[in-house]
Amino acid sequence: MRNVFVIGVGMTKFGKFPEMRIDDLARSAVMDALKDSGLAPKKIQVAYFGHTRQGTCAGQRVLADLGMTGVEILNVDNACASGSSALRYATLAVSYGMAEVALAVGMEKLSTTIKGVIPPREDDLEGAMGRVMPSVFAMIAQQHMHRYGTTARQLALVSVKNHANGTLNPRAQYQKGVTVDEVLNSRMICDPLTLLQCTPIGDGAAAVILASEDVMKRLSGSVPIRVAASVLLSGEARIEADWDITVSKVTTHAANMAYNQAGMEPKDIDVCELHDCFTAAELVHTENMGFCARGEGGRFVEEGHSSITGRVAVNPSGGLLAKGHPLGATGVAQACEIVWQLRGQAGKRQVTDARVGMAHTMGGAVSGAETGACAIHILAREA
């Protein structure tokens, strides 16, 4: 397996753009990534497009519009982990020598099709009875409060932190700070999760270009950002009787695999974009990923350890809560943020001397399993 480097990133602003075609958003992200890389479009040998509801052959539409025809293109769908799945397969393509240059794109337009909660499938009986995402994460929050004495205020602080980070990110869907009281007094969605503790519906796209070391070295001025780990797993079995829902077994497992691949430990991570679809999700995933001990997630955010100036900057982009969460776009957008942080290009939200970053997504509700997919990547600055 060869070393793989990120040589270009691009991302649209996230938000609600009902008047725009998703293809135009995706094309814009791809063009930005190409410009960032300095490569001509014809250098792209294989492309992976992550999205969940942008129609069949969406990737082919986007690249054909750019005059990129006759290349290998795969559309991948792993729910909210679609973009990170695309990133993984672009990484593998370069790593295994299938291509010198590979493109990963995440794209999603939800604003004209979804209002509020993403509806369950017709044949999803658990979903029909109310096991939709807000209730899943509300149960996780309740259980964490019960087991560890986590407070509503600690949960709210995740939202306060991520919205504060969003004010520093010109590409974030929400760029307005919120207070603990505003979070707690916003509309109740599913106790204890209020509206400002839930990720919004939105549109957007992001693109990452990966290349071999040879190609990377020929590009002048490129800061070498290496993909140090890439993991994709489906969720572990969910056995109701003894299942501690505050633990994401698959996140723990995937994170450990990623640390092993990278030869790193949680303390080596300077910046982490993780899947904060709800405040409770970020809280438990800081535990699952080893940044703090089990049960400590509430105190971890409260004591500022996950702030931009903390031990590990968690979701400096604003995360899913404030940057937004156009499903398929998220995993690739996370990688863009990590790259900007490692290059020192993150503007007002820059994490000081960030050298190692991690990205984590979870995707999909699957009966009998804790989740559909979990993807983790570690990126490292090499110079």
Next chain:
Amino acid sequence: MRNVFVIGVGMTKFGKFPEMRIDDLARSAVMDALKDSGLAPKKIQVAYFGHTRQGTCAGQRVLADLGMTGVEILNVDNACASGSSALRYATLAVSYGMAEVALAVGMEKLSTTIKGVIPPREDDLEGAMGRVMPSVFAMIAQQHMHRYGTTARQLALVSVKNHANGTLNPRAQYQKGVTVDEVLNSRMICDPLTLLQCTPIGDGAAAVILASEDVMKRLSGSVPIRVAASVLLSGEARIEADWDITVSKVTTHAANMAYNQAGMEPKDIDVCELHDCFTAAELVHTENMGFCARGEGGRFVEEGHSSITGRVAVNPSGGLLAKGHPLGATGVAQACEIVWQLRGQAGKRQVTDARVGMAHTMGGAVSGAETGACAIHILAREA
């Protein structure tokens, strides 16, 4: 790159099963493939699921139902080439040493959601104006008749042949023979294509298990079927002014790449499952894939060269026209048919001493390009 072998295949009957869940169809195909391979489910290290409208994380649902959790799963969508894209990525996973055993599944249920023509996307302006699949292939047929004197009877003979083959395939959606007159007198869909010249709407699933040579050799009684070539490309640019629509540039290109990979020529192919979504498609693809010269497609079928006893048996399974075409399932089902033919397990439709088989799918309508995706595989019996 390592040699990759097919060690298990499974497929449901194709047809309309409105009362069945797609997950149950897919699970049945996976279980058949596992049984055929002799492997335990836990041996599957990575799985690729091709489908176009079975919901996000459909693959995870199917494997979780079988107790297969915590594995790498990717759902892929390349329209009608989704199944063959899954097959390609399972092949690559073993070839590059990412896994010893990989699973490819194609699955689709259309009977409860689609009636007649697959509707174009809301923002597909060409589709809204009538550029849907039957009209595309009707134009191809008209152009072929104009350029080469191809007759309506020759087009109808493709349907007659494939329906005759379908009568020999217990898994085919249609198992009733048709005459030239019945084909020509069936309802006109888009001149010159009548109803019996169009692939039907249907449901079904298929699964293929691929493995390294080491694993294959440990399985007693396994006939070694090697993946000799695997190609996936997006369509070439469509430039209206000088575009000869009877030529699929991407099929020609992908077929040549596949022949090069395999070190073979068209004359080496004993059996070919190709994308006969309409009679005109099979007719031109026998030319595009090099089985006969440009313009000779009509005579090729008329003279029996593509019959089960001909030079190259084209669509002995009944093809998309008679076996059926549950979009994402097709590419994997084609591979099942090729494997049965190469193993000598194809029953009444057995091609005598078939040693090399080819499978070809086309997927998706993309504005500005001839198609979304084209995938070609060559399988070869090694003993």
